[in-house]
Amino acid sequence: MGTLTRERFEQGVTYDAFKDAMTRNRERIEANEARLTLSADDLAAFRGSRPLHVMALAADWCGDVIANLPVLARIAKESGTLDLRVFERDQNADLMDQYLNQGAHKSIPVFAFFDQDWNEVGVFIERPDGVTELRARKRREVFAAHPEFGSPDAPVDQLPEDVRARLQQELQKMRDETTERANSEVVRELRAIVEGRSTWGGARQREGTAGGSKTA
Amino acid sequence: MGRRPTEGRDGRRVQDRLSPPLKVRITYCAECGYEPQTLELAGALMREFGDRLASIEIIPWEDGTFDVRVGDRLVHSMRRDGGFPEPDSIKTAVREALAL
Numbered sequence: 047m048g049t050l051t052r053e054r055f056e057q058g059v060t061y062d063a064f065k066d067a068m069t070r071n072r073e074r075i076e077a078n079e080a081r082l083t084l085s086a087d088d089l090a091a092f093r094g095s096r097p098l099h100v101m102a103l104a105a106d107w108c109g110d111v112i113a114n115l116p117v118l119a120r121i122a123k124e125s126g127t128l129d130l131r132v133f134e135r136d137q138n139a140d141l142m143d144q145y146l147n148q149g150a151h152k153s154i155p156v157f158a159f160f161d162q163d164w165n166e167v168g169v170f171i172e173r174p175d176g177v178t179e180l181r182a183r184k185r186r187e188v189f190a191a192h193p194e195f196g197s198p199d200a201p202v203d204q205l206p207e208d209v210r211a212r213l214q215q216e217l218q219k220m221r222d223e224t225t226e227r228a229n230s231e232v233v234r235e236l237r238a239i240v241e242g243r244s245t246w247g248g249a250r251q252r253e254g255t256a257g258g259s260k261t262a
Numbered sequence: 263m264g265r266r267p268t269e270g271r272d273g274r275r276v277q278d279r280l281s282p283p284l285k286v287r288i289t290y291c292a293e294c295g296y297e298p299q300t301l302e303l304a305g306a307l308m309r310e311f312g313d314r315l316a317s318i319e320i321i322p323w324e325d326g327t328f329d330v331r332v333g334d335r336l337v338h339s340m341r342r343d344g345g346f347p348e349p350d351s352i353k354t355a356v357r358e359a360l361a362l
Contacts, residue, residue, distance in 0.1 A: 109293035109324070201329045201336055203289045203321055210321075217324065 047166050048144035048158050055099055055160075058131025061119040068106040075106075079116035082229050084124060088237060092125035095240040098167065102132045103142055103156040110173050111155045113225070117232045118157055127240075147171050159239050168239030174231040181228075184220045192216065283316030284359050286352075289329040292322035299328065299346050306349040307356065314360060333359045 065072055102118065104111045115132070122128035135142055135154050147153035157170040189198040195205070195213045202210055238244045286307055290296040304318050328340035330352055337355040338347035 105295060107293065107295040199341075201289065201331070201339065202323055202327070203287050203319075203329060203331055214324075 048141075048169070050099075050101055050141075050158070050160055050164055050166075052164065054141075055101060055131055055164075058101060058133045061115070061122070061130055061132055064104065064115075064132040071106050071112050075112050075116050078113060078225070079120055081225065082117055082120050082233075083226075084120065084233065088233055089124060091237050092121050092127060092240060095125065095127045097127050097129065097162060098240060099160040099162075099164070100128050100130045101141065101156075101158045101160070102130060103135050103138065103145065103154050104132050105135045105154060108135075108154050110153075113228065114157075114170075114173060114232050115155050117229055118155075118236060121233070121236060145169060145171065157236070157239075167242065168244040170232075170235055170239065173228070174235045176231045177224075177228045180224055180231075181221070184224055185217065188213075188216045188220055284314070284333055284356065285317045285319065285331075286315055286356065287319045287321065287329075287331040289321040289323050289327050289331075291324055291327045293324050294326055296328055296346075303330070303347070303349050303352060307352065310353050311356060311360070315356070332356055335359070 059067070065075065068075070100118065100122065102115060104115055106112075118128075119130060122130040133141055135152060142152050142156075145156040145158060153172040155170070155172065158166060159168045161167050186198055189195050192213070194209055195216075202213065205213065235244070288300050288303060290300040300320060304320060307315065307318055326340060328338070328346055329336060330338040330347055332352070332355045335355070336342075337352060340346070
């Protein structure tokens, strides 16, 4: 379980300040922010939550940050119950080291939720397992529909450049088509945390891919 | 003093320069921010082997990829082997491929 003081928390920046400091992907993060649809039921649940502080570890190059941080930010803005501060991953090793994925990987984003007495009440790391599984399944479907892409497990560097470019386009299309479902999963996980129903406390020990991603 | 017949102007053995062109290809996950590790490895190979390598190709990809291919051989795959390779292990693979 992570520890955080008010003084340390207040060293983080607001979401808007984080966006102002981005060197890339600002258009993508704002598009994802605008694209999110929050149901009345979800919004009511977040608005009815006790006030919480949320420490977010992020970086502007990370796809999962670009996808999931704007979801949290929209919820924080529209609910008024979440006090969000963002910390750049590589400039805040003391925080990152408390939230290593499987105890080893610097996966981001990390969203750590604290009550008014700075007790940690839940943690979200990287993305929900349901999103990983959904995208893995859809990825397999892309390969099955395009024999020219070869095996989904084969290194892509062996593909001719034009085929590789088409594969990249198909994967991007797949990600776009699954964004709405992925956002729903993220909202569901965040709602579970604020309602005290989260299983994410043990997420840091969960199994993942060899080597992990977002690890440096 | 003249060069020995087996040496080029740079003193390197002519046989080295006659080895088949060897390509190294690094495929890395751009959305994971693996640029530092990619550049570190590419730089280490450039410094160590110079023009003994025909090319070092860098391919930005996704999916948590960090693959290194030396010639036809995939000598490191993050998915298969986990983590990043030690530059020394890649140098060893290149030396073997160059028969140095």
